[in-house]
Structure formats: structure tokens, C-alpha cells
Amino acid sequence: MFYCLEKRLMMRRKTLLLLLFVLSIISTKIHAQNSEEPPLNDATLSALIDYALEHQPAVKKATIDQEITDLQVKNKLADWYPQVNFNYNYQRNFQLPVNIVDGNSIRFGVDNSSALQFTATQNIFNRDVLLASRTKDDVRFIAEKQVENAKINLVANVSRSFYDLLATQQQLRITEENIAMLARSLKDARARYDAGVADKTDYQRATIALNNAQASKRAIEEALRAKLANLKYLINYPEDRELTLQYDSATLENEIYLDTLSTAVYTQRVEYQQLQAQLRLQEANVKYNKWSYIPSVSANGAYIRNFQNNALSKLYSQGFPNSYAALTLGFPIFQGGKRKNNISIAQKQVEQTRLDIENFTNQVNSEYQSALAQYKASMANYLALKENMELAAEVHRIIELQYREGIKTYLELITAQTDLRAAxxxxxxxxxxxxxxxxDVLKAQGAINVK
Incomplete structure (x- = not known):
């Protein structure tokens, strides 16, 4: 009887544990589903940029580098604070040390000794710490600008990918409209042939044109998938999640204009600001090497409590304290010309950085002029193609009416449709x-703001 009761209790415990395990799995899955961010449906360019700035590993890595730099600066500055240490020592002497006194060997000391040591050091002048103190702002500034530069590059790349994807989507939409138009033309050409109004070459040409358009559609769809995958990669969006874009063609068309009379201000470029900070660091490095002729000075002191006894049990029964304070001055007298060489190296590095700044200013002007020339050429191309599209639409409308009236041939209609689609x-x-x-122009100007 007791055996059966115990068996039932064990079965109930197992059932309860199994139920709790299942419930925990379900709860974990529900929590994971709820914690997932909503998919980017109908995402605008600004929404994609915000998502990318938050999730892109390159930006996160630059941010981590900035945090590491800040911690390294704090570590360097920590040497200005008093350095306090505690040491504990215990020593068991199996053989006491021997000293010679008047020709006789005498052992001095005790079997057990111990010491508690509190030491403190305060830097008064130390060129390493002084350099860290004077350059901390520039070091942090460079790390901050590195993050900003990563964000600017990301914004530019995401924007280009977004526009490229939209262009491909428009190609697909126009191709689908063209396929629907060609399908109607094919149906009409077949009806005309069956009615004896036209020969079979019209619907054969319509079939060829329709097949070509369908093949073009498949190629565009594959290109669209690749470009969508690239955009997901740029913003670090999960590959298996849906991503749809939202845009207004009229709004985008209004955003194409740019003041072409403005000039490039190289001081706005992040790279220039980093080079200026780098120059200040190099100049500080020259001073740092000159400080090598100045002695390093530090104050230090200690409190030591010694314990000695032959009996281990009585070792700490009596202490013998001693303490001191000292001033340490360190000055290297001769180093084989190393200090002079280091100063010369640091000065030449300053010259190199100044040349880098000069080269960068020329580079900014070249980049801006190239980007501006490309923009002007693209603007001229845009205006011409806009007029071509309007003319092609008008030509197609007229030829389609004339074809239905029997004035124009089917070949002329197909040509007009092809011209309209291409336009x-x-x-x-x-x-x-x-x-x-x-x-590209805004990036060359340093006008992309990501703060």
C-alpha cells in the first residue's frame, strides 16, 4: 500500500515538473516574439537611416572604440592621484643569517618575522601624466569624430542604395505596365489577323515583344532581390524579415535641387578636424620629448609595522613600527643622444601632419569639383530625359490612335511603345x-549632419 502511494506521488511530481518545463519554454518563446522589433514596412529613407545608425556594426564598433579611448584617458589621468598600496609579508627562517663580528660568526634574527606595509606615492612632475592631461581633449575629440565619420559614410551609402533600389523598382513597374500593354496589343493583333484585316506578322511581332519584356522583367526582379539584400546588409536588417519602402516620387523630385554656387568649406569635413587635432597631438609630443630634460619628481612615504618572534604563536604579540616620507627626483644624465633624436622625430612628424592637412585641403576641392561636375551633368541629363519622356508619351498616344484608325502600321506602334518604355x-x-x-556633393562639402 505504501509502495503504491509513493509511486503515485513520484508520478505526480514528474508530471508537475514536465508541465513547468513546457510552460517555461512557451513563456520564453512568447517573450522572444514580443521583444522582436516590428518589421520595417513602408520604410522611408529617414527611417532606414535611423535603423542603420542604431544597428550597424561599423557604427557600434566606432562607438566602442570611443568608449575604450575614454577609459584609456582616464587610466592615464589616474596617475595624478595618490597611489596607495598595502603589502603583507611573512617569513620563516630555517637558518638565521650569519654576521662576522670581531672575527666571530654570529647568527642574528628570529625564526619568524612578518611585516604590514602601507605605501603612498604622489606624482609632482611626470611627463607621461602631464602629456595625458594636456592632450585628453584632443584624443577624445578624434575618437568622437571617428564615430561621426562612420555615421556619415553609413548615411551616404544607405541613401545611395535606397535610390538605386527605387530606380530598379520603377524599372519593374514600367516593365509590368509595358507587359500589360503588349498583351493587349497581342490580343488586338490576333483579332485583326483572325478578322483578315492584318497579316500574321503583326501578332508575331507582338509575341516577340511580349516575350522580350517578360524576360526583361525576370532580370529586373533578380537585380531587385540583390539590391534589396545589399540594403538589408547596410542597415544590418535580418535577411529573413520583410522590408518594404515608402516614397513619394514628387517629393523626391523636389529634393534633387542643390545650390551649385556654394563652395566647399574644408573646415566642415570631419577628416580635416581630425587632422587638426592630430597636429595638436604631434605638437604636444614635441613638448613631451623636450620635457625629458626636466627631472621627474614624486613624493612618497610608508608606514611599516614589523613583527618578530621565535615562537609562531607569539609572532603578533608585539609590533615594531617605522615610517618615513621622501622626495624622489629622477634625472637621466646621458642616454646616447636618444632624447635629442626623439625631439627631431617628433618635429618631423609635425611637419608630416601639416603636409597631410595641406594635401587634404587640395583633395577636398578636387572631390567637391568632381562631385559638382557630376551633379551638373546628371541635372542636364535629367532635364533632357524628362522632356524625352513627355515627347515619347505624346508620340505613343498619337501613333496608337492612328494605328487603330489604320493609318500607322503595327511596327510603328511597337517602336513607339519601346521608345516610351526606354524613355x-x-x-x-x-x-x-x-x-x-x-x-556625393553634400559629403564633399561636409554638409551631411548626423548629430
Whole structure:
């Protein structure tokens, strides 16, 4: 009887444990699902940029580097504070040390000894700590600008990828509209052939055009998948999650304009600001090497309590304290010309950094002029292709009416449809190419703000 009761209790315990295990798994899955961020549906360019700035590993890595730099600066500055240490020592002498007194060997000491030591050191002048104190702002500034530079590059790359993807989507939309148009033309050409109004070459040409358009659609769809994958990669978006874009063609078209009379201000570029900070660090390094001729000075002191006894049990029964304070001055007298050479090296590094700044100012002007020239060329191309699209639409409308009236041949209609499709695709490519060119100009100007 007791055996059966015990068996039932064990079965109930196992059932209860199994139920708790299942509930914990379900709770974990529900929590994981709830903690997932919502997918980017109908995402605008600003939403993609915000997501990228928050999730992109390159930006996170630059931010971590900035945090590491800040901690390293704090470590260097910590040497200005008093350095307090405690040491504990215990020594068992199996053989006492021997001293010779008047020709006789005499052992001095005790079997057991111990010491408690409190020491403190305060730097008064130390060139390493002084350098860290004077350059801390520039070191942190460079790390901060490194994060800003990573964000600027990310914003520019995401914007270009966004515009490229939109251009491909427009190609797909126009191709689908063209396929629907060609399908209607094929149906109409077949009906005309069956009615004896036209020969079979019209619907055969329509079939060829439709097949070509469908093949073009498949190629565009594959390109669209690749570009969507690239955009997901840039913003660090999960590959298996849906991503749809939202845009307004009219709004984007209004954003293509740029003041082409403005000039590049190289002082706004992050790279220039980093070089200026680097120059200040190099100049501080010259002073640092000159300080090697100045003695290092530090104050130090200690409190030591010694314990000695032959009996281990009575070792700490009586202490013998001693303490001291001292001033330490260190001055290297001769180092084989090392200090002079280090000063010369530091001065030449300053000259190199100044040349880097001069070269960068020239580079900024070159980048800006190249980007501006590309923007102007893209603008001229955009205006021409916009007019071409409007003319192609008008030509297609007229030829389609004339074809239905029997004035124009089917070949002329197919040609007009092909011209219209090409003009539309070229126009949208020009729009998004112009927007990408604008991004390059703004980047060259240092006008992309990510703060």
C-alpha cells in the first residue's frame, strides 16, 4: 500500500515538473516574439537611416572604440592621484643569517618575522601624466569624430542604395505596365489577323515583344532581390524579415535641387578636424620629448609595522613600527643622444601632419569639383530625359490612335511603345542618379549632419 502511494506521488511530481518545463519554454518563446522589433514596412529613407545608425556594426564598433579611448584617458589621468598600496609579508627562517663580528660568526634574527606595509606615492612632475592631461581633449575629440565619420559614410551609402533600389523598382513597374500593354496589343493583333484585316506578322511581332519584356522583367526582379539584400546588409536588417519602402516620387523630385554656387568649406569635413587635432597631438609630443630634460619628481612615504618572534604563536604579540616620507627626483644624465633624436622625430612628424592637412585641403576641392561636375551633368541629363519622356508619351498616344484608325502600321506602334518604355526607365534612372550625385556633393562639402 505504501509502495503504491509513493509511486503515485513520484508520478505526480514528474508530471508537475514536465508541465513547468513546457510552460517555461512557451513563456520564453512568447517573450522572444514580443521583444522582436516590428518589421520595417513602408520604410522611408529617414527611417532606414535611423535603423542603420542604431544597428550597424561599423557604427557600434566606432562607438566602442570611443568608449575604450575614454577609459584609456582616464587610466592615464589616474596617475595624478595618490597611489596607495598595502603589502603583507611573512617569513620563516630555517637558518638565521650569519654576521662576522670581531672575527666571530654570529647568527642574528628570529625564526619568524612578518611585516604590514602601507605605501603612498604622489606624482609632482611626470611627463607621461602631464602629456595625458594636456592632450585628453584632443584624443577624445578624434575618437568622437571617428564615430561621426562612420555615421556619415553609413548615411551616404544607405541613401545611395535606397535610390538605386527605387530606380530598379520603377524599372519593374514600367516593365509590368509595358507587359500589360503588349498583351493587349497581342490580343488586338490576333483579332485583326483572325478578322483578315492584318497579316500574321503583326501578332508575331507582338509575341516577340511580349516575350522580350517578360524576360526583361525576370532580370529586373533578380537585380531587385540583390539590391534589396545589399540594403538589408547596410542597415544590418535580418535577411529573413520583410522590408518594404515608402516614397513619394514628387517629393523626391523636389529634393534633387542643390545650390551649385556654394563652395566647399574644408573646415566642415570631419577628416580635416581630425587632422587638426592630430597636429595638436604631434605638437604636444614635441613638448613631451623636450620635457625629458626636466627631472621627474614624486613624493612618497610608508608606514611599516614589523613583527618578530621565535615562537609562531607569539609572532603578533608585539609590533615594531617605522615610517618615513621622501622626495624622489629622477634625472637621466646621458642616454646616447636618444632624447635629442626623439625631439627631431617628433618635429618631423609635425611637419608630416601639416603636409597631410595641406594635401587634404587640395583633395577636398578636387572631390567637391568632381562631385559638382557630376551633379551638373546628371541635372542636364535629367532635364533632357524628362522632356524625352513627355515627347515619347505624346508620340505613343498619337501613333496608337492612328494605328487603330489604320493609318500607322503595327511596327510603328511597337517602336513607339519601346521608345516610351526606354524613355520612362531612363527618366527614373536619371532622377535617382541625380539624388545620388547630390549625396556625393553634400559629403564633399561636409554638409551631411548626423548629430
Amino acid at each position: 520612362q526607365i531612363n527618366y527614373y534612372n536619371a532622377v535617382y542618379s541625380l539624388l545620388s550625385s547630390k549625396i
